[in-house]
Amino acid sequence: MSIVRYTVTKVGNNVKIRDYMKDELNLSGRFIRNSAMGQRLMVNGKEVRLRYRLSEGDEIQVKVTKEENQDIQGENLNIQVVYEDDDLLIVNKPPFMVVHPTKSHPTGTLANGVIYHFRENNDNSIVRLVSRLDRDTSGLIMIAKNQFSHMSLAKSMEQDLIEKSYLAIIHGHLRDKEGTIDRPIGRPTNETIKRAVLEDGQRSITHFKVIEEYKDSALVQLILETGRTHQIRVHLSYEGHPIYGESLYSEFNDEELINRQALHAFRLKLPHPRSGEILEFQCEMPEDMKKLTEKLK
CATH class of the missing domain: 3.30.2350.10 (Pseudouridine synthase)
Structure with missing residues (x-):
């Protein structure tokens, strides 16, 4: 049984466990309620209710499975x-x-x-x-x-503590080797899944860095600061550099080169949900994108 443990500090003395978990431990009300209803909330090894009043030094234990x-x-x-x-x-x-x-x-x-x-x-x-x-x-x-x-x-x-990085192979060369696309994205109509840069859309921020350039294309690394639907695809298309294989946001026909958009989420950086330790994971670009870069060189 996996258990998360917290030691009550001085500010928790004589405070209801429900209030301490929400205000001091920053846990969601839903998680707190479910833990209590599921008889998975304990103090010093004994099951308690949400109105239980804590003492400094108590150990709160929550069974998370x-x-x-x-x-x-x-x-x-x-x-x-x-x-x-x-x-x-x-x-x-x-x-x-x-x-x-x-x-x-x-x-x-x-x-x-x-x-x-x-x-x-x-x-x-x-x-x-x-x-x-x-x-x-x-x-x-x-x-x-x-x-x-x-x-x-x-x-x-x-x-914004989780960093998601992508690799994309795009048509043409970006004007700058490194920079930020800060353009609002919205949905033109409810009848389409397609998104677009719209004045009244949600603010959307994509950071980019050119990794390698070919004759009339480039391999680009992108980091999302916001996470809108199709954000990278919309931003690159708006800038005039759609992703190879793109079906929704490009007028190029790339079917002979690659049969899907050349976009790969290659790196994640995040705090571990329990310990807070910063974890970083990375995976290689898939074979179809590797082959595409060889064709474009």
């Missing part, structure tokens, strides 16, 4: 695990794989493969996606293995 079920069929999809512990799973998603089951893709998704992986390892976790990627985008995805880690990672994302 519990019996859970999810209506997703497990499938042996040979998912590539980059990192795993009691709280966190990092996987390298291949291109052409949908992240979560939908009506049009009920099976064969990353979530199906993750559930299979969990059950094969006698792990009762469910799939809690912290990050997502488009079907045709490859690379690293974060999955929380319990409610506590999901809450913690979500807060880290809100506080």
Whole structure:
């Protein structure tokens, strides 16, 4: 049984455990309530209720694992695990794989493969996606293995403590070798999944750095400061340098070169949800993008 422990400081003396966990430990109200209702909240080894008043030096203990079920069929999809512990799973998603089951893709998704992986390892976790990627985008995805880690990672994302880096192969050469695209992105109509740079859109910030240039194309590293739908694809297209293989935001026909957008989430940097230790993960550019760079040289 995985347990998170906190030692009560002086400010927690004679304070209700509910208020201390929310105000001092910065835990979500939902997590606190669920822990108490599930009889997973203890002080000094004894189960307590939310109105329990703490004393300085008490140890709050929260069992973060519990019996859970999810209506997703497990499938042996040979998912590539980059990192795993009691709280966190990092996987390298291949291109052409949908992240979560939908009506049009009920099976064969990353979530199906993750559930299979969990059950094969006698792990009762469910799939809690912290990050997502488009079907045709490859690379690293974060999955929380319990409610506590999901809450913690979500807060880290809100506080811009998680850095997501991508590699893209683009048409043409950017004017600057390094810089920032700061353009608002929105949805022109509700009838389309397509996004666009719009004056009344949400502020969207993408940092870029040119890694290598070819005759009339380039390999670019991009870091998202915000995480809007299709953000990198929209920003690069708006700047006149759409990604190779792009279907929504490009007028180029690149089918003979690559059959998906040449975009790969190659690096993640994040604080561990329990310890706060800064973790960094990286995965190689996939073969189809490597082959594309060779063709473009």
